[in-house]
Amino acid sequence: MKTIGVFDSGFGGLTVLHELIPLIPGARYLYLGDTARLPYGSKSRETIARYAISSARFLADQGAEMLVIACNTATALALDDIREALPIPIVGVVEPGAQAALTAATESRAAIAGSHVLVLATAATTQSGAYSRTLGALRLRATEKACPLLVPLVEEGWLDSSAHAAVTLDVLRIYLLEAFEQAPEANVLLLGCTHYPLLKPLIETTLKNLHHPMQIIDSAAATARAVAALVPASKTSGESSRPECVFYATDSIEKFQRLGSAFLHQPLSQVELVDLGG
Amino acid sequence: MKTIGVFDSGFGGLTVLHELIPLIPGARYLYLGDTARLPYGSKSRETIARYAISSARFLADQGAEMLVIACNTATALALDDIREALPIPIVGVVEPGAQAALTAATESRAAIAGSHVLVLATAATTQSGAYSRTLGALRLRATEKACPLLVPLVEEGWLDSSAHAAVTLDVLRIYLLEAFEQAPEANVLLLGCTHYPLLKPLIETTLKNLHHPMQIIDSAAATARAVAALVPASKTSGESSRPECVFYATDSIEKFQRLGSAFLHQPLSQVELVDLGG
Numbered sequence: 001m002k003t004i005g006v007f008d009s010g011f012g013g014l015t016v017l018h019e020l021i022p023l024i025p026g027a028r029y030l031y032l033g034d035t036a037r038l039p040y041g042s043k044s045r046e047t048i049a050r051y052a053i054s055s056a057r058f059l060a061d062q063g064a065e066m067l068v069i070a071c072n073t074a075t076a077l078a079l080d081d082i083r084e085a086l087p088i089p090i091v092g093v094v095e096p097g098a099q100a101a102l103t104a105a106t107e108s109r110a111a112i113a114g115s116h117v118l119v120l121a122t123a124a125t126t127q128s129g130a131y132s133r134t135l136g137a138l139r140l141r142a143t144e145k146a147c148p149l150l151v152p153l154v155e156e157g158w159l160d161s162s163a164h165a166a167v168t169l170d171v172l173r174i175y176l177l178e179a180f181e182q183a184p185e186a187n188v189l190l191l192g193c194t195h196y197p198l199l200k201p202l203i204e205t206t207l208k209n210l211h212h213p214m215q216i217i218d219s220a221a222a223t224a225r226a227v228a229a230l231v232p233a234s235k236t237s238g239e240s241s242r243p244e245c246v247f248y249a250t251d252s253i254e255k256f257q258r259l260g261s262a263f264l265h266q267p268l269s270q271v272e273l274v275d276l277g278g
Numbered sequence: 279m280k281t282i283g284v285f286d287s288g289f290g291g292l293t294v295l296h297e298l299i300p301l302i303p304g305a306r307y308l309y310l311g312d313t314a315r316l317p318y319g320s321k322s323r324e325t326i327a328r329y330a331i332s333s334a335r336f337l338a339d340q341g342a343e344m345l346v347i348a349c350n351t352a353t354a355l356a357l358d359d360i361r362e363a364l365p366i367p368i369v370g371v372v373e374p375g376a377q378a379a380l381t382a383a384t385e386s387r388a389a390i391a392g393s394h395v396l397v398l399a400t401a402a403t404t405q406s407g408a409y410s411r412t413l414g415a416l417r418l419r420a421t422e423k424a425c426p427l428l429v430p431l432v433e434e435g436w437l438d439s440s441a442h443a444a445v446t447l448d449v450l451r452i453y454l455l456e457a458f459e460q461a462p463e464a465n466v467l468l469l470g471c472t473h474y475p476l477l478k479p480l481i482e483t484t485l486k487n488l489h490h491p492m493q494i495i496d497s498a499a500a501t502a503r504a505v506a507a508l509v510p511a512s513k514t515s516g517e518s519s520r521p522e523c524v525f526y527a528t529d530s531i532e533k534f535q536r537l538g539s540a541f542l543h544q545p546l547s548q549v550e551l552v553d554l555g556g
Contacts, residue, residue: 037315149434170445
């Protein structure tokens with residue numbers, strides 16, 4: 001049974017784990033949320049790399065045979081550093097997300113040459129330029145927009161009740177209008193942060209209100225497919241075993257269980273507190 | 279010349295330093311912003327105490343003869359731990375803030391018995407109950423309201439331009455309406471986070487729109503007075519020396535200089551990057 005490590009600064013990576021489990025049900029999953037040091041998205045490359053390497057090393061020490069960096073910020077700023085530090089296969093979310101955007105552009109009526117991808121992400125991710133480089137290598141035009149308030153809004157759960165959702169809609173409207181000033185022709189929207197899939201219904205509403213139709217891509221499903229491609233077809237033929245998931249958090253277990261279940265769409269049992277220093 | 283250490287998880291403590299400098303102009307100031315590990319306000323007591331102690335110890339190692347914990351979260355959750363760990367005088371922001379609320383209640387036309395203090399703060403601060411205990415000991419009734427989105431809004435600078443400020447006003451309106459449901463008679467508003475003084479004009483607008491007049495107290499000035507009371511009157515008679523300030527940050531120096539100047543109301547020179555582990 002393959003042991004797959006999944007790492008994020010917090011809870012967002014659970015959206016990737018949620019997509020992985022049905023694709024590779026026979027694996028054992030170790031998930032680490034570095035909640036004592038989150039958020040990564042507002043911090044510097046050096047700090048992000050230091051945190052990401054120590055987190056990745058922890059999962060390798062626990063027996064992970066491959067790693068999914070289920071955090072756009074850590075992928076964008078530290079994927080090469082993590083690969084240098086560890087001798088196991090490592091999959092990030094940027095490349096699969098960019099590939100999914102290419103597929104969407106190819107499938108749409110517009111020619112690829114007419115496609116323009118708008119990437120919403122954290123400040124650190126956009127500053128790294130990782131998405132522009134990766135999309136550019138696929139010959140897609142790209143514009144990156146930093147949206148620093150979206151993670152706090154998702155973590156506060158301001159998504160449902162009308163007064164709270166109205167604030168989140170206003171914030172999305174501001175960010176999207178600012179982005180469309182730079183890229184009025186953008187027709188593919190790539191969610192460049194694993195928190196953002198929870199915002200998808202509100203983003204769809206905002207795009208409708210702005211009369212600006214776009215295809216929305218999130219990298220969670222694409223990343224899960226990229227991971228599955230690396231794992232030998234080990235169908236659990238006949239076995240209806242539930243995959244084993246062990247969760248580690250560097251801060252409050254209670255909060256991790258409470259917030260995490262919204263991202264994973266199921267309760268989180270077996271969360272262990274770990275100290276990565278600091 | 280007294281060396282005074284001032285510590286915050288990030289930039290907010292600079293509002294306290296701003297009040298300290300004119301009161302004790304002859305001191306040397308060492309300011310540490312633990313920006314690599316911020317925010318503290320969403321984290322657990324154990325993590326906050328670990329971070330706060332290592333930060334305080336760093337300032338003592340640099341020569342601080344007394345320490346100001348210019349962070350409500352660190353004060354509320356870790357003041358006793360820091361005092362146990364270090365043998366120098368340590369002043370937090372909760373007690374001076376509570377004293378300032380008492381003074382405001384005493385000076386107002388309402389009798390103290392008719393005063394009810396509403397404390398706005400981070401989730402960790404309100405969960406600690408430190409303000410309710412301290413205000414209760416002063417025989418003031420208190421209600422604490424967690425406002426987790428205010429720090430991100432201040433750090434994004436969504437305070438001025440009309441579209442951005444409108445979002446911040448909506449968020450303030452939601453928090454205050456929720457608080458008034460619990461405490462409709464509250465008449466003193468205590469800003470229990472050193473980021474919040476930057477929101478004062480928008481809070482005043484919101485209270486006016488809600489037809490709910492309140493006295494607004496921030497603990498920065500009260501804390502500075504409490505520190506000055508501990509320092510022997512060392513008037514720089516005749517000397518017009520500018521106080522020496524050295525700034526330390528655990529993450530990006532450039533960002534610290536950029537964001538910090540809004541809190542200190544002057545440019546920040548001499549920022550050094552330090553690694554506290556983690």
